[in-house]
Amino acid sequence: MDFNFIPLAFGEIVSPLTIGYALAALGLAVHFGFTGLLNFGQAGFMAVGGYAFAITTVKFGWPLGWALVATVVGAVLFALLLGIPTLRLRADYLSIVTIAAAEIVRYTVKTPSISQYTGGSDGINGASRDFYAMNPLPDIQYGFGVLTYNNNQLWSILVGWTVVIIAAVLVWQLMRSPWGRVIKGIREDEDAVRSLGKNVTWYKMQSLILGGVLGGLGTVLIIIPTSLQPDNYGTQTTFFLYTIVLLGGATTVLGPIIGSIIFWVVLQLSDGILTLLVNNHLLPLSSVQQGPIRFIIVGIALMLLVIFRPQGIFGKKREAHFSG
Amino acid sequence: MVTALRSRPRVIRLFVVVLALMFAATAFAFSTVDSASAQSLSSAKSSAPTVDTTPTPAPGSTAPTTAAQSIGIWIRIAADKSNVPNAKVTVTGPSGFSTTVVSGADGRATVPIEKTGTYKVLLDKSTIPAGLSVLGDNPRDVQVDAENQGVPAYYLLGDGAAGATPAPGKTSSPSTSSGNTPTFAEVVFPRIATGLIYGLLIALASIGVSLIYGTTGLNNFAHGELVTFGGLVGYVVSGVMHMPSWLGILSALVFGGIFGYLQDLGLWKPLRKRGIGLIPLMIVSIGLSLALRYIFNFIFGPDLLVTPSDSSSFLTLGPVHLRFWDVVSPIICIVVLLLVAFAMLRTRIGKATRAVADNRSLAAATGINVERVIRIVWVAGGALAGLSGALIGYYQPVSWETGASILLLIFAAVTLGGFGSAFGALVGSLIIGLLIDLSTSYGFIPSNLKLVAALAVMIVILLFRPQGILGRKDRIG
Amino acid sequence: MADATKDVTVLQVGEPLPGVPKVDPILVAHGVRRTFGGVNAVDVEHVEIPRNAITALIGPNGAGKTTFFNLLTGFDKPDSGTWSLDGKSLANVPAYKVARRGMVRTFQLTKALSLLSVLENMRLGAGSQGGERFLTSLVTRLWRKREDEITAQAMELLARFKLDTKADDYAASLSGGQRKLLEMARALMSKPELVMLDEPMAGVNPALTQSLLGHILNLKKEGMTVLFVEHDMHMVQTIADWVIVMAEGKIVAEGYPDVVMRDQAVIDAYLGAHHDTDLGSLTGQLEVAKDLGDSFLVGEISDEIRDEKADHTMEATDGK
Numbered sequence A: 001m002d003f004n005f006i007p008l009a010f011g012e013i014v015s016p017l018t019i020g021y022a023l024a025a026l027g028l029a030v031h032f033g034f035t036g037l038l039n040f041g042q043a044g045f046m047a048v049g050g051y052a053f054a055i056t057t058v059k060f061g062w063p064l065g066w067a068l069v070a071t072v073v074g075a076v077l078f079a080l081l082l083g084i085p086t087l088r089l090r091a092d093y094l095s096i097v098t099i100a101a102a103e104i105v106r107y108t109v110k111t112p113s114i115s116q117y118t119g120g121s122d123g124i125n126g127a128s129r130d131f132y133a134m135n136p137l138p139d140i141q142y143g144f145g146v147l148t149y150n151n152n153q154l155w156s157i158l159v160g161w162t163v164v165i166i167a168a169v170l171v172w173q174l175m176r177s178p179w180g181r182v183i184k185g186i187r188e189d190e191d192a193v194r195s196l197g198k199n200v201t202w203y204k205m206q207s208l209i210l211g212g213v214l215g216g217l218g219t220v221l222i223i224i225p226t227s228l229q230p231d232n233y234g235t236q237t238t239f240f241l242y243t244i245v246l247l248g249g250a251t252t253v254l255g256p257i258i259g260s261i262i263f264w265v266v267l268q269l270s271d272g273i274l275t276l277l278v279n280n281h282l283l284p285l286s287s288v289q290q291g292p293i294r295f296i297i298v299g300i301a302l303m304l305l306v307i308f309r310p311q312g313i314f315g316k317k318r319e320a321h322f323s324g
Numbered sequence B: 001m002v003t004a005l006r007s008r009p010r011v012i013r014l015f016v017v018v019l020a021l022m023f024a025a026t027a028f029a030f031s032t033v034d035s036a037s038a039q040s041l042s043s044a045k046s047s048a049p050t051v052d053t054t055p056t057p058a059p060g061s062t063a064p065t066t067a068a069q070s071i072g073i074w075i076r077i078a079a080d081k082s083n084v085p086n087a088k089v090t091v092t093g094p095s096g097f098s099t100t101v102v103s104g105a106d107g108r109a110t111v112p113i114e115k116t117g118t119y120k121v122l123l124d125k126s127t128i129p130a131g132l133s134v135l136g137d138n139p140r141d142v143q144v145d146a147e148n149q150g151v152p153a154y155y156l157l158g159d160g161a162a163g164a165t166p167a168p169g170k171t172s173s174p175s176t177s178s179g180n181t182p183t184f185a186e187v188v189f190p191r192i193a194t195g196l197i198y199g200l201l202i203a204l205a206s207i208g209v210s211l212i213y214g215t216t217g218l219n220n221f222a223h224g225e226l227v228t229f230g231g232l233v234g235y236v237v238s239g240v241m242h243m244p245s246w247l248g249i250l251s252a253l254v255f256g257g258i259f260g261y262l263q264d265l266g267l268w269k270p271l272r273k274r275g276i277g278l279i280p281l282m283i284v285s286i287g288l289s290l291a292l293r294y295i296f297n298f299i300f301g302p303d304l305l306v307t308p309s310d311s312s313s314f315l316t317l318g319p320v321h322l323r324f325w326d327v328v329s330p331i332i333c334i335v336v337l338l339l340v341a342f343a344m345l346r347t348r349i350g351k352a353t354r355a356v357a358d359n360r361s362l363a364a365a366t367g368i369n370v371e372r373v374i375r376i377v378w379v380a381g382g383a384l385a386g387l388s389g390a391l392i393g394y395y396q397p398v399s400w401e402t403g404a405s406i407l408l409l410i411f412a413a414v415t416l417g418g419f420g421s422a423f424g425a426l427v428g429s430l431i432i433g434l435l436i437d438l439s440t441s442y443g444f445i446p447s448n449l450k451l452v453a454a455l456a457v458m459i460v461i462l463l464f465r466p467q468g469i470l471g472r473k474d475r476i477g
Numbered sequence C: 001m002a003d004a005t006k007d008v009t010v011l012q013v014g015e016p017l018p019g020v021p022k023v024d025p026i027l028v029a030h031g032v033r034r035t036f037g038g039v040n041a042v043d044v045e046h047v048e049i050p051r052n053a054i055t056a057l058i059g060p061n062g063a064g065k066t067t068f069f070n071l072l073t074g075f076d077k078p079d080s081g082t083w084s085l086d087g088k089s090l091a092n093v094p095a096y097k098v099a100r101r102g103m104v105r106t107f108q109l110t111k112a113l114s115l116l117s118v119l120e121n122m123r124l125g126a127g128s129q130g131g132e133r134f135l136t137s138l139v140t141r142l143w144r145k146r147e148d149e150i151t152a153q154a155m156e157l158l159a160r161f162k163l164d165t166k167a168d169d170y171a172a173s174l175s176g177g178q179r180k181l182l183e184m185a186r187a188l189m190s191k192p193e194l195v196m197l198d199e200p201m202a203g204v205n206p207a208l209t210q211s212l213l214g215h216i217l218n219l220k221k222e223g224m225t226v227l228f229v230e231h232d233m234h235m236v237q238t239i240a241d242w243v244i245v246m247a248e249g250k251i252v253a254e255g256y257p258d259v260v261m262r263d264q265a266v267i268d269a270y271l272g273a274h275h276d277t278d279l280g281s282l283t284g285q286l287e288v289a290k291d292l293g294d295s296f297l298v299g300e301i302s303d304e305i306r307d308e309k310a311d312h313t314m315e316a317t318d319g320k
């Protein structure tokens, strides 16, 4: 039997998906955990940011810096577009509008008539040009065993985790400041905060923008070492992010990051175990049937988390920001 | 959160009148059935010629064609659903149209069509793998109406004797549209028809969402899976076990209701007892949706599942060609919706439901068994969604994500109509149905963006009338 | 004791009829109307709230008091009407701006921010904290000093409301009455001109009621104006300088507490409301009506009774 999947699963700690999802989940925690915004369209923010980056880099040839500006501007505009009609309304309207808007983005980028920019269903490759050009690491192999990386991969990992840590510090500072106090107050009862003279709608908008920008940058971290595929930003991506956020604890800064690591490692482990069992004819499954299992696991995990540990696996019960 | 179904006698009367008028109109339409085409109701593996509402573009339609219309051909082996490349298919049609195409590596080919009308699609048996034969009609007739992209002509190949179904191979009826550029009526009327039909199908599912929201406050993101469930039950009964269609539809209704009941019993009721808030409940419904969706995928595989139905024109009203199910589905929908309206207005349980939706604690205080009402709402919601799924199965192929793909349309419809209002859900559904079909006429927007139109309109409505067309505002303080 | 709590200054100009002009009004509302599906929830022709006085807004359940509060503070939009604070119009001003203008309200159903500490709740009430701006918040140095001031002010208020020992607990851990106190204290953090309290005593135990009464009287001493909604007629008589009576959305009577309690229109408003209300609210109203009836019957000696009650109040014993 081949047990290589175990080290490979732990290699997920430094995979682009883990890093990108950690950032996007941090953004979602800002929305959902800290502000109480029910954003079911974080995948949409991710897609908008990712496309803004990939199109400007690959199709327009913009340098890295300007492409990042485009990413941020894209996410900000998307937040304004969603926030203006819905932030004044009841929480569940935001959930419906955001999930709808995220799907609109996905369908739109797949439209054949604009595929010269968006790459249609195939997405966009090669957004890493400038980024790899800046790589100061010598071109040798790093790591050991099955976990070896070339210099570009290592460069992406280092920069990726650095960005995540900077973002975490930023969110931590914000949440301990008076700004964060208003934000958390809004989560508890927005009318109360309004009665105290705070412009609640504007704060919610700021939160939507902040979390959305983190989502957009998360995609950048994913697509630089890989590629941009529109169908990776469907509703299930948002649901994954919710699972991640709830795993680690929605009202903490480290929660989403640790949640992302646990999520991907566990998913990879379960995939590995499943493959092992199937290959050795211990489970009567076809390879086609193996695919859906991880989603079933995630779905059930999400339900169980919300019901039994709404505070996350590390959080204290009373810190659950909704009563369980 | 008390946006709810209030006793609005006037509005509900209107509801009944509208339904009755639609019923009358359909009945009238029924009486003018084109007798020439009424006879051939043989089964042919095909699906909606006029509407494709799966968000994933229909096979063969991904390649943009310059023509206004096209036929999408897809050839697969029934046993393992593997694609058959290099099969030769000849399409003949009005004005001496004749083209031969060869299926690609994905088993697909697209035939651009300039002129509307009925086309004959013939799969050359000598080009398919040895030992296999064509299941279903060959040649078969395909009706291409204005602006239909990727009208499906899907072939399944099986072993053994040709065609288990004794298909007489209907000879092409003379095309109604003479093959010129489609007129305004030819473009718009079929879309209005399909839009209304689709709207009615969505309405069945939307009413459940609306009632569940009204009585429990839950936005059920797993409602789409109830629809998928119904579609799959219909497929298993009629498509796999080859039982009559009515049995498939009835089973979907019954099992849908049972599924709704079990969901409430096993999940939602215990969660209500635990006093879990609405937002966590919404997230639970998301998890449930994800899990169920992929359980369906696990069991039925990732492919489109086609329930046999007749794709030839059954009823022709001017430029509108309706297949058998295009006529029967809306009638079933309307009858069921009338029954629901009657139940809501006249029966004790209907009145109790409205009372609970209006004010739960008040209803409980006046002796209404709220839990019982909620249970019934779940059963009814599940049954209606199941019915909707089964009927959708006769309209387009179902798959594990059929429900997930219409969930947003359901929400759009319910939001448009005002949450918690059953009548609003119906109006919203019809608007959404019309919108997705009309918005793509004349290439106004690309056809794969038709969902976008519906969702965008929902967002715009929220801007101006957040409580929906018929909804009520919340109270503060 | 009565003299310590009550002013004898004249507040109004002319006969104390509904809508009477005040000598020094702080809030003036005119033609404010709000309907809910055909029902006139609020239909106020004209009303003025006297400055630096304690005004009670009373009326049977469903009279429209809370709705009127919501309208005045920007939490709901009227069908028509204008109103102004210190002569500056407040119509169509969003709720948060109303609060910044110095008109702060509390809610009938308390809105404590459960998962913030009591102290954080208080801090949130303070105005002009630059650290509440996104960019400023990133540099601790820019808001630290103001934060210390706010904390000192908050602790002082908490001490006054006997909540200082709870400062670091989650607000969720407070009792219902303590939450009422917290909400009131929080509203005071911004040093408002006009405090609007929606049933500050509802559900508060009698012992706490007494200290709340004291706090409200103190607010006036500090120069604030108080407008409060209350069903407890004893309390209204004890601390209010002026009483406004609403019924079915309209202002049906205004005047000094002892006079208003004897007003036939007021009694009609309460008793008349019985005929078409449901059983649930009837019991509550009967008590109120009984109180009213008492005052009405024993009108001659009502002053005495009131003084007696006020004494009890100050001694923090049960008012009844």
Ligand SMILES: Nc1ncnc2c1ncn2[C@@H]1O[C@H](COP(=O)(O)OP(=O)(O)OP(=O)(O)O)[C@@H](O)[C@H]1O
Binding pocket: B473, B474, B475, B476, C036, C039, C041, C059, C060, C061, C062, C063, C064, C065, C066, C067, C068, C108
């Ligand atoms: N959002 C709303 N929708 C419909 N009707 C409402 C709404 N808000 C208030 N009402 C109605 O308006 C009327 C006034 O209600 P309001 O809450 O202002 O009364 P109140 O005087 O505060 O009563 P209470 O003393 O019981 O608090 C009532 O008839 C109530 O049913």
Ligand SMILES: [Mg+2]
Binding pocket: C065, C066, C067, C108
């Ligand atoms: Mg009130």
